[in-house]
Amino acid sequence: MWLYVARRILYAVPIALGVTAFCFALVYLAPGNPLQLLLPPDASAEVIELIKKTYGFDKPIPVQYAIWLGRALTGDLGVSIATNRPVTGEVLGALSNTVILSVAAVILAFSLAFTLGLLAAWFNGRWVDRLVTGFSIVGVSVPNYWLGMVLIIVFAVNMNWLPATGMGSKGSESFRLTDWEQLRHAILPVVTMSMIPLGIIMRTTRSAVSEVLNHDFVQTLRAKGLGEFAVLRHAVRNALPAVLAVMGLQFGYLMGGSILIETIFTWPGTGFLLNKAILTRDIPVLQGTILVLALIFVATNLAVDLIQTAVDPRIKRA
């Protein structure tokens, strides 16, 4: 087991490195220039040189990468061009806001999707199954930015029950989950965000459980005289690793923060930060955010693999 863990962690290192190189290069492929944000469109060559030097853009790109990577290893992701604030602080602040949304969305999606998926598998082919399957297809295919807007129109504008945007009147710094006044701001984005994972996890659960239910050993269990509930328990145990893997992936996606959802709800998370950084070509923020998100994705995958191993001993090959 421990050898397996060590090997997986070791594998994650080159992946993470590759990711850093890739996102560093990617940013430079996009047209446009970070200096334009700082400078009026008609800045003179002399001023451009001065600014390039100040921000270190005068060096060759591989050198810039090496410097950046070296600093990143110590936790220093540089300084935002637009705001002059340290990128590490910007990203971590945004990340903590996104965590609120994504953890809540995953819990909501998983608990609902697992129950419904199980029901659908159990009543395979009956109306319950069709209803649940239909619901999951809607969840996956409705564009969530559209859903977000509709929810805003219905619940914020027309009914005035929930706020439309933001993280509360005092901003994210004093956001408390225990304060209902502020928690209300999270409801619409969480519901919107949970829609896609809800559909996907539901479908996975349904197919995994119904596949297991068709296995010979289930027949054996029934033949042994086990009650239906006990049979289902066995089926769940066998289907769980596949569902967990999908859930982990979905959680990784959500941690990336949905650019669209966070922009619609003005939720100051990583998606909002990325959106802003892309539009302003704030390269240090862009690189820092992508790096942190990629690392989280790698770590989530690792965690899911390890949990799967714990749940399903067959996976442990080491």
Place this chain on the structure above:
Amino acid sequence: MKTSFKWLAAAGLVMGLAATAAVPSAHAESVLRVAMTAGDIPDVTGQPDQGFEGYRFVGYSIYDALINWDLTKSDREATLKPGLATKWSIDPADTKRWIFELRKGITFHDGCPFNADTVVWNVKRLTDNTVPQFVAKQFAAMRTRTVNIAGVEKIDDGKVAIIMKEPDSLFYIQMSFWMMVSNCQFEKAGNDNGKYALMPSGTGPYKFDKFVPRERLELVRNADYWDTPRIPKHDRLVLIPMPEATTRAAALLAGQVDLVEAPSPDTVPRLKQSGMMVLTNAYPHNWAYQLNFVEGPFKDKRVRQAANYALNRADMKEMLGGFMIEGYATVPPNSAWYGKPVKYEYDPKKATALLKQAGCYPCDVTFAISTSGSGQMQPLPMNELVKAQLEEAGFKVKLEVMDWNALLDVTFKGREKFPQYHAVNVSRATQDPFSGIFRFAMKSQNAPAGGNWGWYYNAEVEDLIKKIYTTFDETQRDKMIVKVHEIMNDDAAMIWVAHDVNPRALSPKLKGFVQAQSWFQDLTPIVVEDKTN
């Protein structure tokens, strides 16, 4: 039956909770909450970023310039008025020395006195990279706006001279963009702009209170503001960046903000229906295409005229729900520099005839346009309509769509680097003659050196502009500016389409706002009436 009752009870409980939470807690303080279009809080350390929106909400709130804008009237284009300087004039003995007489008895929010030394310190901050108060980003922003400063000199405590490299009759206008920062506060922050950003201090109508990065900036009333009619009529001003137009409208309707910038035209009927006030007014803005005078068909004046004749601007206005002024020239018709330019009114037959005369029929052209951007209004549908109208007259238009930053890159580098484009669609502010008119016409401004993207040239314009800079009689000077404006129209130097009217929507509980014909607005007279009334 039993279960459904339980569900009902639970639902009722949730709704009840929501309702209690929705009741506003009693506020002794009156708060004005504004949703900006910017994606971030503008720079608070002096010279704002985020375009003129930064100046509008942050710059002129925390700070004053030597010369301020008079934003009290809605029926004429905003003019300059004395700010921290009471008077300005050119030194009769030396046309390179502008003399500013300073207002007495002014103190910064931190108590530091404002005087000639402060002005000298501020001018050096943005012109001299050897002083400790130098900040690269702010320096760069101003260095390009104002290139002409050779030095600054204290004459006495209440008087300074700013010395030009070249005589410049329009220089004083630039000083309306120079925010005066407290030197004491900056030194208290250890000459560190990052630290100063957490404790900025100016002389303006609002004092900095606090900010949450990317989310909100809170300013409070400066009860001791020197310009007493402009002491804010509310206690607190909260600025919230909200780049998505639909979100801004929703936030206003949901009562989360009180004033939103630029609601999109399709949300306006809904806003009005809910009792919101939707205000518009002309302001110095130009939505046009700058043309390539070296490569492609627009070299030919007839093709440029044809493009202008081919546009049905009334249709465009209808498409935008009335939210524009038809654009026939570089500055809007209410500007002092408008004059009597040739007006290319919709005449598709004439357009076709001109194209045939010019031997460009069908006439292939490529435009560089953006998906969004500061002042760009609704660039995609607007460009599609322009394309359709031009093609009706015999053009074949290819739209190269890019994001705002990429379009700025094309604009900045000029036609030399991007000969494949025959026009660029970048909207401009036209409130001063240089940035609104001259820089698109002067040879010395040929991109990448400046704003003349397509290298327009007219010897008469060139001469006139030279004279304008050395004419210190304002009436004489303005006459010549009008002339330049008229000649550019005669040359069909651009394809003019629209002037924005800057819609903004206000909650009915706001009273007293006057929408000035300017990029800048004064929020201080706004009274926020209690919600519960």
